[in-house]
Amino acid sequence: MGAMSESVGIRTPMYTPEFAADPHRVYRELRERYGALAPVELAPGVPATLVVGYRTAVKILNDPDRFPADPRAWQAGVPADCPVLPMMQWRPNALRSAGIEHARYRQANTAGLAGIDQYGLQRTVERIAVSLINSFCATGSADLVRDYAFPLAFRVLNQLLGCPVEIAGQAAEGFRAIFEGVGAGRGNTLLADAMGQLARYKRTHPGDDVTTRILHHPAGLGDTEMVHQLATLYGAGIEPQQNLIVNTLLLLLMDDRFGDSALGGSLSTRDALDEVLFDDPPMANFCISFPPRAVLLDEVWLPAHQPVVISMAACNTDPAIRTGAFTGNRSHLAWGVGPHACPASSLAYLIAQEAVDQLLDILSEVRLAVPASELSWRPGPFHRALTALPVDFTPSQPLPEH
Template structure:
């Protein structure tokens, strides 16, 4: 197959995969501690396309140019999301393989396969009752807040953001708590890259149990709607649709809640929901999605053939990773005088754009508002620079978010 030449300008750089010298490691504690400094240095040294390692010895190209990313995301013919050729040469014990490997779902498919899975997911999510979701979030939030409001201190990740997103997603998907706990443990191992292969197996077993249960006793939930869709998804296909829904529903939403709360507690522009400022929770959410999105680097594709992009040859069948964080902060697009606009890539764009955007916005905003309404004098219990960020090539996630507040009586239960 002949290389695809997209223009005739002289080639400035070789393939980021085969570049001489070290690639930028995205999995280190140093990168997690200050990724924005790293993106600035990448841009200075490499431009829009950067040679990186996703784990030790696993090369990829990271896209940090906004316009380049939009072009790639809207070109599934040249940049399909199917990784099967690539993964033939990846060791099974690779810690990030469960995040990248082929699955029969929309995220990891191309062409007609992608369309079939995508239509089933979009249709099933479109029937989520957004009005009812307000009550579901409140029903999860109130008991969690009551468990720590009398203590005067809490870790908002382990005591609030994670259990809330987990509980709400289980209700959306019709998943009983005992199955959901196995799902959460498996998904955590996959995102952390620690015992990821065992986590992958645990996740698959739990989701098979959920599919079996829902086939026997369908309900008014996303899983049942997927099963009833005209795509006639098999049990194996169902498991992998649910992998995507849980993967997008737990970790990114948890991180979006906590990263937004961090901004609101440390930036005077957003202090209104805490102690009297002027900008809304939605403004804070959009700022985080633009400047520090919870899934920082993802939207992976694998070029069908060598292709010339921005004077750089991208090799065939090697991962091209979109840095939503790097692209959103590209100086080429800037921000308005009113702050970041909503043209960010946090939800992706093109045929793989997130189909659950409206639901995610609602859950995260309601979770934040419930907490701040209950504990309006909440403060960060550490200096921002003392907080620790979890290492990993994909997420932007705090280890913990400690806060203090005046001890308060429990909220009235629904």
């Protein structure tokens, strides 16, 4: 039997504030103790294997037959109130399907995204960024999570999906409840209802948008399937996008290596984005699979139907592959690899770069409003997300909006 089975019962919790405060220390300790495959708990009583070795992760991500993404056998034994169930449960979408169904959903989503005009997207981000910055530029302070990154990601996504304002408002209310953990059940209901409204609206009011292209795809998705595609696009397009923007701004504000050249220097912004995607990717632990039978991998037995979670953050910092400089290096796993790799990575990258550049171009003397040690990270096994990013800057007059 392999190393993990010798340590039954010793599982590292990934849901605590202590883990959120310093996950990289935990990853190092897990790698030193267990090698590439470590026993963890995603929530109390929810065991999983965390993959902290880069090469092992790539093997798993490219082997969907032994490591499929369909969680139905696993979730049959999970209580309905399990806090990680909403993130992990089966849904008729590409993220939680395998085989033919995965291919069907992925093809529809990829076609929907492929029609996005990237130049037009850049102009959309610029317009929304200026509008948001205008709302706080005269005050000299802001929380870049609440006042900038979240509403920017949300409004850009609504534009891409062709979502009318009133439906977007209901989706925002649902997301706020889920996001803040207050009334998450009601939030889920509000969000699902809003996605259903959007799908029905786009059947009768088609447009040049992602929703219309998915609806018209030969896969022929039904209303329930559309609700889940749209909810997945909202989930992937807001939380990780927001975290990528915020984590990159934090790096630029804290790290002297970027210095003044960060202010509007797109090369430095790209360097910072790449560094964040290595060290603090917005989804730090994800790409979950559920082996249908016990698997022997790297001399470790992985149990049937128990989640295997790829730690993109840990794998990216694995000493076996981390050789130092990574300017222009895109070998990180932040977007996943293999059949479940993120189909929107180039869009997310473009949105984040434009959002960061606009903020640092428009505002002068941006600085953290509190010591970095006082910033707090939201607990949770999957994301790398600040609760707030308070900044001060020189007050300025609003810019003209187009």
